[in-house]
Amino acid sequence: MGWNSWNTFATDIDEKLVMDTADLFVTLGLKDAGYEYIVLDDGWMAKERDENGNMVADPQKFPNGMKALADYVHDKGLKFGLYSCAGSKTCAGYPGSRGHEYQDARSFASWEVDFLKYDWCNTENLNAQGAYETMRDALAKAGRPILFSICEWGNNQPWEWAENVGHMWRVSGDITNCWDCEVDHGGWSSWGVWKIINMRENIRYAAGPDHWNDLDMMEVGNGMAVAEDRSHFAMWCIMASPLILGNDLRIANTKTIETLTNSEVIAVSQDPLGIQGFRVSNKDSVEIWAKPLFNDAWAMTFVNMSDKVLELHYDWHDGVVEDKLNDLKLEIGTHRYTIKDLFQHKKLGDTSRKLEATLDQHDVLMVLLEKKEEP
Template sequence: MKKVVWFVLVFTLFGCSGNGEKFDGVFEGRPRVNPPYVVGNYPGTEFIFAIPTSGERPMTWTVEGLPEGLTLNEKTGIIRGVVKEAGDYGVKITAKNAHGSQVSELQIRIGKELALTPVMGWNSWNTFGQHLTEALIIETAEALIANGMRDLGYNYINIDDLWQLKERGADGHIVIDSTKFPRGIKYVADYLHERGFRLGIYSDASKYTCAGVCGSLGYEEVDARDFAEWGVDLLKYDYCGAPASRDTAIVRYRKMGEALRATDRSIIYNICEWGRRKPWEWAKEVGGHYWRTTEDIRDAWDLRESGTGLYGIMDIIDVNGELADYAGPGFWNDPDMLVVGIFGNSSSINSGKVQYGCTLKEYRTHMSMWCMMAAPLLSGNDVRNMPDSVLNILTNPEIIAINQDQLGIQGKMVKKEGDCEIWIKPLYKGEVALAVMNRGEQAEKVEVPLQLAGFVNKALVRDVWLHRDLGEYESLKLDLEPHVTVVLRLTQH
C-alpha cells in the first residue's frame, strides 16, 4: 500500500513567520536579481530596463551579451538604448555588493511582442482619482525606489483619467491640464525614464473619458503620435460614452491599436471595456496586450449579496478564473488593479451603501490570487505612506516570481472542498505553484493530494508567504482560517 504523508499547517495569525527561515528585506543581504527574466521590445524603439535587484546598497552591475545599441549604467543598473535588429539576445547579468554577488540571465526579445510577463507598476486612479499632479507622480516614483518596489519589478507608473482638459485644442491636439502638469507630460516621462521607470497614460474610445474630459475618438493617429513624442510607454484605453455594440468596440480599439503600432515607441496597449463584449476573444487581434475582464474592482472582499452589482475581490476571481485559456506571454487577462492597502480610503472606486476596506489577510489573498492568475500587478494605494504590513505583501519576491514566471500560464482552480478552492499554476522548469484559498466565513480543513499538481511521488514543498521549506510530501492537510490563502511552490523530488 502506498504510504501517505500528511502535513498539518494551521493558520491562526495573519503573517505568522516566526518559525520560518530568515528572509532578507529588499535592501538587506546579498544581491538577488528578481524577475522578469524575459522582456520584449519592438525593433528601432527605445528600450528601458532597470534590473530589478534586491540586496544591500551600494551595488554595482555588469552585463555580458548586450545587443548593439544598448548600454548599462553600472551604478544604477539601468539598461537603455535602441536595438535595430530583431532577434533573441541572451544577456548575463552580475550584481555585486559587499556581501557577494549573483549571476542571472535575461532574455531580451526584439520583435513583435511586448509584455512577455504581466505588467507591474502603479496607477493613480484607485486612491487619488482627480487629485492627480506632476508632484504626485514624481513623489510616487521616488517612493517606489526608496521602498524597494521598483527593485521587485514595479516599473510602470500610470497616469489615469483627468490629466487633460475637457475640450481638444484648436490645433486638434489634446490639451494637458497645466495646473496639474505645469511642465508637461514629456517632462514627467523623461524624469521617470532616467530612473528606470516607464510611463503609462489614459484615454477613451469616445469624445470624452469616463470623468468627462477629452477622449481620442477620431484623433487616434494624432494622439498616438503625441503620446509617443512625450515618451509614453503604455496606454490604458477606456470605453465610456461609446456604443454598446461589440463590432463598434472592435473597430474603435483596432483604430487606436494600429495608431500605436505605427509610432516609434514600444507602447503597451491596455483595452479597458470591462469585459462586457468578451475582449478575450478579440483584443489580441486588434493590438491589445492585456484586457479588462470585469467591471471595476472595489475595495471589498465579496459583494455578491450586496445587491449593488459591484465587484469585490471574490466576484472578480470567479469571472477571471474561467478565462485562463486566453492568456499567455504578451497577452493577459486583466482582473483590474490591486486594492491592497487602500483600507477603504478611496473616493474613486468606492461608492454606494457598502462598507469598504479589507483586512491584511484578505489583501494577502488578493495578491496571492492575482499572482496565481498571471494578472497585471498595478498597485493603487498611496505608496508614499503605507505600513510595513502592506509593503511586505506588495514586495514578497516569492509570490511575485510566480506572477512573473516566464512560462506565462494563468492558474486554474482544479478542486473545491466546501468553501476552499485549490488552484494550480504550472511554472518554468517543471515546478508548480499551488494555492489553497478559504473564501468562507469559517475555518476549514482541506486535504490536498499532490497528484492534483501532477506529482506521482513526493514533492519538495515551500511556503512562499512564510519563506520556508516545509519538506517532502505526497499529500498535505491544511487547516485554514477564513479568508486565508496558502501558496506553495512544489518541486519534483
C-alpha cells in the same frame, strides 16, 4: 507590473503625486521587485483640446506638462503611462480620442509614453474591436513601443479577438476594495475580489506571454484585512493577471509593502510559461487553485473562504491536479515534490505526507512544489 492612480485618487491627481510615487518605487523596493510602470488614469488632461485639436495636460495639475513628467519617471529607471478613451469623452468627462486617434498617438509618442490604458465610455455605436484596432494602428504608426491596455470591461469578449490588438484586456467592470461584494452604482457595478475571480472562469485559454486577461488594478493596501490582501495578491499571481498597484504608496504600511514585494510570490506571476492558473476544487470552505510553472514546478493556493479559522488537511493523493488545456499534470503518483510556503518562506516537507496548516479567515497558504531529486 506597475501602479495606476484611479483606485485611490480618481481624478484628484497632480504632478507631485506622480513624482512622489516614482520616488517611492525606488525607496520601498518596488522597482527592485519588478514594478516598472507609473500610469496616470482619467483626469490628467485639460477639459478642452487646444486650438490645433491636440490633447493637452491640465495646466494647474501638471504645469510642466507630460514630457517633463515622463522624463522624471524615466530618470528613475521606470516607465510612464497615460489614459485615454475610445469615446468622444472619457468616463470622467474629459476629451476622448474618438476621431483623434492618430493625432493623440503622435502626442503620446512625442511625450515618450510607454503605456496606454484605453477606456470605453461615450462610445455610441462604435464597434469595440474596430475601435481598439484603430488605436493599435495609430500607436504603431507613431513609432514608439507602447504597451496597449484594453479597458472595455469584458463587455465585448476581448479574449476572443484582442490577442493581436493589445497586450492586456480587462475582463470585468471596476474592482472595489472588498472580499466578495457587488456595489451597485445604478447602471453599472463595482466588483469585489472574488466576484471578479468567479466572473470569467472559462477564458484562461486566451492568456499567455504578451497577451493577458486583466483582472483590474489591485486593492492591496486599500482597507481590506491583511489576510485578504495576501489572498488577493496570491490569486492575481496564480491567475497571471497584470500586477498593477492601486494604493497610495505614501501611506502604505509595512505589511502592505511586504505583501507586494514578496519576490517568491511575484516569481509565480512572472513565470516564463505564462500559464493562467485554474481552480482545482472548492469544498469545505477552502478554494484550491493551481498554476503550472517552468521546469515542471507548480504553485498552489489554499484560500479560506469562511469567516472562521480552519484546519487544513490536504492529501496529495486525494484527487488529480491536472491542467488539461496544456496537457500538464502534478505527478504525485510517480514523483515526490518539495513544498515551500511562499509567504512564510519556509519548507513544509514533501508530498509524501498530508499538507497540514491552520488558515485564518480569508487567509491563504501559497506553496511552491518542485520535483524532489530521488537518491
